[in-house]
Amino acid sequence: MSYRVLIVTADATDCSGLQDMLLDAADGSFVSERVTHLAMALKRLEGTGIDAVLLDLALPDSVGIATFLAVFAAVPHLPILTLCAPEDEPLALETLRCGAQGYLLKGRFASYLVAQSLSNIIQRKTVEARLLVEQARAETTLNSISDAVIGTDLQGRIDYLNLAAERMTGWTREEARGQPIAQVLQLISGASAAVPSPVDQVLQEDAEVGMAAGTILIRRDGSNVAIEDSAAPIHDPDGQISGAVVVFHDVTAARAMAMKMAYLAQHDFLTKLPNRVLLNDRIAQAISLAERSGNSIALMFLDLDNFKHINDSLGHGAGDKLLQSVALRLAKCVRSSDTVSRNGGDEFVVLLAEGRNMQDASLTAQKILAALAIPHRIDQHELRVTSSIGISVYPADAGSAEALLKNADTAMYHAKEAGRNNYQFFKHDMNVRAVERQVIEHSLWRALERHELVLHYQPKVNLQTGSITGGEALLRWVHPQWGMTLPERFMTVAEECGLIVQIGRWVLREACRQTCLWEAEGIVLPSIAVNVSALEFRHPGFVDGVRSILQETGLAPERLQLEITESVLMRDADASATVLHQLKAMGVQLAIDDFGTGYSSLSYLLKFPIDVLKIDKSFVHAISAAHGNGIIVRAVIAMGASLHYQVVAEGVEDQAQLLFLKTEQCGEGQGFLFGQGLVAMQFATLLLASEASGKAAALAPVD
Known part of the structure; x- marks a missing residue:
């Protein structure tokens, strides 16, 4: 490799001596160029390819130290050797102080050491330039990272800060330089105790050191920042x-986020109450404390009554606000040492801490019932809500958090069965019923698969002529162990576990199919009635399901009569009217079942395209009861006649009831007086007998 040297001198003799010296170099590593003026030198140095400059301090256009300074300013990274007469050596020494790498005295260029020294100077300058580049790169890198970096010498005094360290500590590099590390990096623990500088430990042990979690940096302005380093x-x-380096970063946001995530993981997002995770932990702690002290704790499982109606009618926004209002009231009903938790949906759990007894739990439950009953002002609405509460006690009822919750939940369901808006303490026989419910649910899922469900059919009779006008399909379950099982035992469970829609579609399909089978055998049943549950009626696919079953079985729509209870229809009268009109457009007959028990408004009743009113059996039974006068039955019959509805009396069981109904011109009747529910073959026999005699078995009970 050869070095290119720029010789700047107007003296031809000096230039020739220098060039000869460079040519005589042992390795032939120099190539030289010559210019005679400073201006020419500056122009040449604007380009590239020059490795060193030999500069005469006496030029035609510049003399003295100014000559050197001009060249040095142009190329501070290149090695510059100055040339001067021996008597001007002090001037050469001054250039050394200003940045020159050396000087040569005129007339003394002949030494071979000059070329060797120049080669060494160029190499050293090249290395220094590379080091400067690397240092600049390292400086840029350290200043671009988000971590703060502080370097110290062997005495722990600061000799370096990057920009992140300046921002985090509040100290500039110039201000911090030479300061003890503890002066700039003031650390305390989360408990406000002073934390020793990790640098001191590093310098003592010559080993890496990590900072304890929860360390806080006190900045120069006194503010705090959480760090890890x-x-x-x-x-x-x-x-x-030879020193130490400490690297740290701000974890304030990360710690805040971690705390927020931990809070969210243990609290309900809507009410800000503890959720099930935190509740289980607190129950476990409460049990542990109670076990050591011999005291009791109580757990209350609370469910809002009919909360779904509020969501359905006013929307989930109003429902959420109501839940927040309930949460606030619950918190005010208990002590600070107790826990109110939202279990999900409209369910809440209250943990009454150690030392509570049955009386305390009763008083708290009464307080909660009273507090929740006060109207809640939600937007422009004044909402009233009640609750059902189940209570279990440790250790009397259970010995674990899971069992306590389960037993309180069981007691809560008994509170609902007892009429809602009350509280019930857990009793061990409740579990027997809960187990039975579980068995029923499990068996129901298999009942459909194993074809254990069957239909019985009960006749409807024209009270004036005695002829059978139709039949009602009645669901029965032939259980392998229980035998013939009535719906009263399993329908509530079917509704709660979601099977009711599937069962309801099976009933409808089977009733339509059987009616068509009878017709194919020459036995014509004018109409078949099928009861529709609330969940079926509200199901979005209900209307399409009815249409599909009619098409599948081939039954004429006008021969299907769907019976919906008055209470189901009035739950949302407008939505009910929409569904009823869709069914009516299909040609299906529509009946209001259990009429008189649902408090329906006559104006709403007129909106419904109803064909049949079925008088509830409780009113029919009142006809033959002591002091019974049948006034309600008479009124319903009269109203039905004026509105051109077919009126059917349910539960007709004796001749006195029959006589009254015939006298009042009631159209049809149904009940044990005319026949109980029969299997398909028996019902077909009854139909054939009715056709033959023209009457429904002479209006006599059927075995």
Whole structure:
């Protein structure tokens, strides 16, 4: 490799001597160029390819130290050797102080050492330039990272801060330089106790050190910032420790986020109450404390009554606000040591801490019932809500958090069965019923698969002529162990577990199919009635399901009569009217079942395209009861006649009831007086007998 040297001198003799000296170099590593003026030198140096400058301080257009300064300013990274007469050597020494790498005295260029020294100077300058580049790169890198970096010497005094460290500590590099590390990096623990500088430990042990969790940096302005850091020793080329470096970063946001995530993981997002995770932990702690002290704790499982109606009518926004209002009232009903938790949906759990007894739990339950009953002002609405509460006690009722919750939940369902808006303490026989419910649910899922469900059919009779006008399909379950099982035992469970829609579609399909089978055998049943549950009626696919079953079985729509209870229709009268009109457009007959028990408004009743009113059996039974006068039955019959509805009396069981109904011109009747529910074959026999005699078995009970 050869070095290109620019010789700047107007003296031809000096230039020739310098060029000869460079040419005589042992390795032939120099190529020289010559210019005679400073301006020419500056122009040439604007380009590239020059490795060193030999500069005469006496030029035609510049003399003295100014000559050197002009060249040095142009190329501070190149090695510059100055040329001067021996008597001007002090001037040359001054250039050394200003940045020159050396000087040559005129007339003394002949030494071979000059070329060797120049080669060494160029090499050293090249290395220095590379080091400067690397240092600049390292400086840029350290200033671009988000972590703060502080370097110290062997005495723990600061010799370096990057920009992140300046921002985090509040100290500039110039202000911090030479300061003890503890002066700039003031650390305390989360408990406000002073934390020793990790640098001191590093310098003592010559080993990496990590900072304890929860460390806080006190900034120069007194503000705090949570940090995480590590410190490590710095070694010289001989492997000896020469200082330390500490690297740290701000974790304030990360810790805040971690705390927020931990809070969210343990609290309900809507009410800000503890959720099930935190509740289980607190129950376990409460049980542990109660076990040591011999005291009791109580757990209350609370469910809002008919909350779904509020969501359905006013929307989930109003429902959420009501839940928040309930949460606030519950918190005010208990002590600070107790826990109110939202279990999900409209369910809440209250943990009454150690030392509570049955009386305390009763008083708290009464307080909660009273507090929740006060109207809640939600937007422009004044909402009233009640609750059902189940209570279980440790250790009397259960010995674990899971069992306590389960038993309180069981007691809550008994509170609902007892009429809602009350509380019930857990009793062990409740579990027997809960187990039975579970068995029923499990068996129901298999009942459909194993074809254990069957239909019985009960006749409807024209009270004036005695002829059978139709039949009603009645669901029965032939259980392998229980035998013939009535719907009263399993329908509630079917509704709660979601099977009621599937069962209802099976009933409808089977009733339509059987009616068509009878017709194919020459036995014509004018109409078949099928009861529709609330969940079926509200199901979005109900109307399409009816249409599909009619098409599948081939039954004429006008021969199907769907019976919906008055209470189901009035739950949302407008939505009910829409569904009823869709069914009516299909040609299906529509009946209001259990009429008189649902408090329906006559104006709403007129909106419904109803064909049949079925008088509830309780009113029919009142006809033959002591002091019974049948006034309600008479009124319903009269109303039905005026509105051109077919009126059917349910539950006709004796001749006195029959006589009254015939006298009042009631159209049809149904009940044990005319026949109980029969299997398909028996019902077909009854139909054939009715056709033959023209009457429904002479209006006599059928075995």
